[in-house]
Amino acid sequence: MDIFEAHQKLKAKEISPSELTRQCLDKALKSKNNSFISIVEDFAHQCALESEKRIQKNGPQTYLDGIPFSLKDLFITKGIRTTAGSMILANYIPPYDGYVSEKLKKAGGTLIGKTNCDEFGMGSTNENSYFGPVSNPLNRKFVPGGSSGGSAVSVLEGSSFYSMGTDTGGSIRLPANFCGLISLRPSYGRISRYGQIAHSSSLDQCAPLGKSVTDMACLLEALTEYDVRDATNVPLGTMSIAQDVHQTPPEHLKGKKIGVYAPFIDACKPLVKSSLEKALKHCEEAGAKIVTIDLRHLKYAISTYYIISTSEASSNLARFDGIHYGLRESDGQGLEQTYQKSRSRGFGNEVKRRILLGTYSLSAGYYDAYYKKACQMRRLIFDDFQSAFKSCDVIFSPVCASTAFPVDMSQKSPTEMYINDFYTVPIALAGLPGLALPYGKGENDLPTGFQLIGKPFGEKELLKIGRALELTY
Amino acid sequence: MKISKKDVLHIANLAHISLEEKEVHQYRNDLEKILHSIEELREVETEHVKEFFNPLKEMAHLKTTSTETQNFEDRAQNSLSQELVLKNSPDAQYGQFKLKSIMEPESKP
Numbered sequence: 001m002d003i004f005e006a007h008q009k010l011k012a013k014e015i016s017p018s019e020l021t022r023q024c025l026d027k028a029l030k031s032k033n034n035s036f037i038s039i040v041e042d043f044a045h046q047c048a049l050e051s052e053k054r055i056q057k058n059g060p061q062t063y064l065d066g067i068p069f070s071l072k073d074l075f076i077t078k079g080i081r082t083t084a085g086s087m088i089l090a091n092y093i094p095p096y097d098g099y100v101s102e103k104l105k106k107a108g109g110t111l112i113g114k115t116n117c118d119e120f121g122m123g124s125t126n127e128n129s130y131f132g133p134v135s136n137p138l139n140r141k142f143v144p145g146g147s148s149g150g151s152a153v154s155v156l157e158g159s160s161f162y163s164m165g166t167d168t169g170g171s172i173r174l175p176a177n178f179c180g181l182i183s184l185r186p187s188y189g190r191i192s193r194y195g196q197i198a199h200s201s202s203l204d205q206c207a208p209l210g211k212s213v214t215d216m217a218c219l220l221e222a223l224t225e226y227d228v229r230d231a232t233n234v235p236l237g238t239m240s241i242a243q244d245v246h247q248t249p250p251e252h253l254k255g256k257k258i259g260v261y262a263p264f265i266d267a268c269k270p271l272v273k274s275s276l277e278k279a280l281k282h283c284e285e286a287g288a289k290i291v292t293i294d295l296r297h298l299k300y301a302i303s304t305y306y307i308i309s310t311s312e313a314s315s316n317l318a319r320f321d322g323i324h325y326g327l328r329e330s331d332g333q334g335l336e337q338t339y340q341k342s343r344s345r346g347f348g349n350e351v352k353r354r355i356l357l358g359t360y361s362l363s364a365g366y367y368d369a370y371y372k373k374a375c376q377m378r379r380l381i382f383d384d385f386q387s388a389f390k391s392c393d394v395i396f397s398p399v400c401a402s403t404a405f406p407v408d409m410s411q412k413s414p415t416e417m418y419i420n421d422f423y424t425v426p427i428a429l430a431g432l433p434g435l436a437l438p439y440g441k442g443e444n445d446l447p448t449g450f451q452l453i454g455k456p457f458g459e460k461e462l463l464k465i466g467r468a469l470e471l472t473y
Numbered sequence: 474m475k476i477s478k479k480d481v482l483h484i485a486n487l488a489h490i491s492l493e494e495k496e497v498h499q500y501r502n503d504l505e506k507i508l509h510s511i512e513e514l515r516e517v518e519t520e521h522v523k524e525f526f527n528p529l530k531e532m533a534h535l536k537t538t539s540t541e542t543q544n545f546e547d548r549a550q551n552s553l554s555q556e557l558v559l560k561n562s563p564d565a566q567y568g569q570f571k572l573k574s575i576m577e578p579e580s581k582p
Binding site for chain 2: 092093094095096187188189202228229231232233234235297300302303304306307314318321322323324325326327328330334335336337338339340341343344347352353355356357359360363370372373374375376377378379380382413414415418430431456457
């Protein structure tokens, strides 16, 4: 049952918010997947009761009214512990609500809990969390993907209807892909990031995950009111698109041009590749036209991304110093040692590695060779996309060359891990929206799928194409 | 790209992170590997390419949509109370953050 269906049932009074909440809480509390860092039982019951009163009187006020959801633990929630999956924030209780929490509360949503994630969103397996790894309920020998792994698993196990995650370089699309779910990375600047713990400021985006394309539209509708508190939020106004997207007919695909860069598909594992080819054939049968595009600079996206994201992370994470909030190790000799010891103990291995790499890229003597070079590469990648969009409406791309990785993959060398983000980082660098859709099975009988990439701020068309495609399955 | 132990300690110091001997060795290895793979960027000629720092500025040039952002109006607003702000501090006293002394007290003659 997706958001839209649950909404219809609530409207018809076939189910009640309390029933939905009880079902979700029950699953969350019994879950063996470690998908949650905090479960907020009492708060959830209270939200459900308020929804119930509203619905009995006037019916649901929004699509989200009375529907249980979860939030990645990178979103600041007033009075509810927010850890970023890190020891350094293990006991942090925010005194305010961030944009996402505030808006979903206002829309009548019922928060079930805060989901597990890779520390500060740094990872693609969800094995880099201070609170332990998240299990993939589809097969425990494989990871659920990261960094929003807890969010994906919470939806998969039925402990929430949808989840809000984040996507810096693929952190929402990869878990959706590995778990057979749907997610959207919106355009850079579309949703306010006020109260979203920063990882990399020119890349981070708040990103919904759910079970249908309509879910994505419902969430954009709830989360696109302009917010002056985020200076990168573009004042385009609320997108009232849920009905429009939901009612898109399959014929919408007729004549749409879908751009494909063949080397990308050829580089995938055999079963993933054959699924992607089937999906493309499917698009053609539905009336879309496949056009060849050239994205030659995208092969440099990983190197570009890891310089830029770590540089920005080294700066953003400088705020964790053990003084204002978070862990403090005070056995140091002076202030300097307090900083050093607090950070060394509070941050995990991957976070420290990225801080060190970023500090190196930005340090005197290396700036031109690394950071500046990466920013120049970023333009070439952006230009590739702009040229491609001259001949197509959306771009079709894999999300990952393989299905979910085996557990303990994070024990591998960092370069072996980073390469997994090959298909997800390019659009993050270019600021473009991407819709990850499941399609068939790949290696180890695990889900696979693809992403459709849209033009800047082209979410509406992207979702309409996605919805039309979903209807033809 | 070769990274020395001294380089690692220097970067760690800049980043306010203290490392144990074992970690220095590990991070040195990791950084060398990562920097080695990043070397591939040298293949691409970028001398006349302008840096791209943030997508918003670039999307504005496309003129398909206005991506101009706005700034806060500069006026006093309600903010969090001192009590709330200090609640998460590891150590606070007299309504202030408490930390280790930065300067040594003057030694008595």
